[in-house]
Amino acid sequence: MKLLLCLFAIIFALAPVSAGADEATDAGLSVPANVRVLWRQWRVDLIWDEPSRWSTTPALVFEVERAANATGPFKKCHNGYLPYCGHSDFLGEGGQAFHYRVRMVEFEKMSEPVVRKVSAWTPTVFAISQPLDEDKLLIEMQEAGFRYFYDAAHPVSGLPRSQSHDWARDWAATSAIGMGIFNIVLGVERGFVSRDDAARRVLRITDFLLHKAERYHGAYSHLINARSGKTIPFMPKDDGADLLETAYLIQGLLFAREYFDGSGDVEARIRQHANEIWHGVDWTWFVRTSDFGDPVLSWHWSPKHEWAMGLNCHGFGETQILYLLALSSPTHRVDDELYWKGWRNPLFGGKNVHYGVNLPLQRIFNVCLFPAHYTYMGIDPKAIGYDGLTYQEIFARWCTAQMCYMASRKDDFKGYGTALWGLTASANMSGYGYKAHAPGVEDDGTIAPTAALSSMPYVPNEAKACMMEMFTKHGKALWGPYGFFDAFNLTQDWVADRMYICIDVGPIGPMIENHLTGKCWEIFMKAPEVAETLRRIRTTEPKLR
Structure with a gap:
């Protein structure tokens, strides 16, 4: 298993993996687009494109979930909601493999964070945290x-x-x-x-x-x-x-x-x-x-x-x-x-x-x-x-x-x-x-x-x-x-x-x-x-x- 993880790391760590599409949902929010997952030391970094409404709509935030298997069960991997178009899942060691998905959330207003709408989840992306190297x-x-x-x-x-x-x-x-x-x-x-x-x-x-x-x-x-x-x-x-x-x-x-x-x-x-x-x-x-x-x-x-x-x-x-x-x-x-x-x-x-x-x-x-x-x-x-x-x-x-x-x-x-x-x-x-x-x-x-x-x-x-x-x-x-x-x-x-x-x-x-x-x-x-x-x-x- 460790050998397989190392092979995955060599293949995927050199470049981001992309997923997601800007498709409207019944909830009225688009799915976060172009999710890039980066295999990094002791962590997994995710970045996605800024939605067109985000800079003018302060009540738009995000959630990220992870699971050990592509089919779940998924759980949120951070506290609260994310105020920007990225997340770093700090895992504290290398060799940790997870599947991730992202969605957008709209509050009624920022002062009272009651969820008004949610988008569909993005397709999942996979990553493995890497070992630590100071240089x-x-x-x-x-x-x-x-x-x-x-x-x-x-x-x-x-x-x-x-x-x-x-x-x-x-x-x-x-x-x-x-x-x-x-x-x-x-x-x-x-x-x-x-x-x-x-x-x-x-x-x-x-x-x-x-x-x-x-x-x-x-x-x-x-x-x-x-x-x-x-x-x-x-x-x-x-x-x-x-x-x-x-x-x-x-x-x-x-x-x-x-x-x-x-x-x-x-x-x-x-x-x-x-x-x-x-x-x-x-x-x-x-x-x-x-x-x-x-x-x-x-x-x-x-x-x-x-x-x-x-x-x-x-x-x-x-x-x-x-x-x-x-x-x-x-x-x-x-x-x-x-x-x-x-x-x-x-x-x-x-x-x-x-x-x-x-x-x-x-x-x-x-x-x-x-x-x-x-x-x-x-x-x-x-x-x-x-x-x-x-x-x-x-x-x-x-x-x-x-x-x-x-x-x-x-x-x-x-x-x-x-x-x-x-x-x-x-x-x-x-x-x-x-x-x-x-x-x-x-x-x-x-x-x-x-x-x-x-x-x-x-x-x-x-x-x-x-x-x-x-x-x-x-x-x-x-x-x-x-x-x-x-x-x-x-x-x-x-x-x-x-x-x-x-x-x-x-x-x-x-x-x-x-x-x-x-x-x-x-x-x-x-x-x-x-x-x-x-x-x-x-x-x-x-x-x-």
Whole structure:
């Protein structure tokens, strides 16, 4: 029997198996279409096409059942109902064989989940969970993130949804569009999607951004309606340009421009669109005067409220990419002094030692890890530095200090002091629901998988150990169709169940790739405008203040 299962695994694990048809039923709901079953480590993943009504009908959800035999009996293999078009049946070991079927469910309304209609079940599909292999699991982490940005993207524009839990299904976050492009390209490199299909998807995204999405002096809003292109206010006075979100988008567009270098029409149009959007951002419009009296780039501008948000972009933090692109613009370039006086403001850096680790970029010990990830999906952190250290070396120290801190709190928070680690901005069980977790007062025991996984280039052994700890000991609770859920707190026995947040999923795959091959850095660093800016920074750095 084991030999037969192994033969099945060899035959079927190389490609998804499809089943299902979009046929109407007496209940008035179509059967979920194009069910793909993926034979994966310790689990079986299922993905199906998004129904045409799903993005505009929040009360549509799904159920998945499994059985040991094709004829049943079938039982539901998850709690409640599934809010998205996928499910991962985490079985905890390899060699488990099951048949699966899927159906769609419509509630009367989401606030009162009383079933109104159900579709017929799909034809069954068969799969066997695979044995565990750490190196292959890294690639499956990338595949899971790719599915979020490709399979779960908006059907009209191709833009990634801002989140997957209690979401408005037409909402897209501008920064995650750029991150999504990185993940789509990785899909080509890893064989998850063909280059032609990936190029067509990226072209759909760039065409929507260029011709439908609202812009303000070339910059996009924080949130975009992925169906209409209209701005969705992020806060009452944040209803216009968000320059930092735009910078993360531009990073992804330049990455696409450098990758899709073919002579065909689709790839040529991607490059054309990327340049039009890039050249259209008027970085000079956002130059303001800081509290120190120096020039600085402002984060927001609104046609209604102008500069009322009042946030200037200083280092060190998440805004590094904004300054590098503003200094690189072929059409609206800002003066280099903004980098040295705005980004490198008088409070930049410091000489601090925490837990025996020298942290030259930290005046206080509040290391929240996402600033080490977002900009450096494309920018090689070895190509830029501070106080004689590359950012690669500095970020490795951040991770080390954070792990030391978490070990020191092992008596306060469950899971600390083990292979688990990672404090960053993520979902939170209380209050606003999203928090920048960091050592000290901002720590409540919440761990975010993206923190360690996206730090793979800096501390690969510790990041892999955390991955394996989460997967092998907590995978049943933490794993879903797009990878690990956003956050968890073992002390409070809480998981951000079925929640994915785009900007937390986004860096994982690219940063794993940068650890494995350096491919994302290699491609992005080909952009001649950015390469020239980095050369100027390295050769004109003034004396440290």
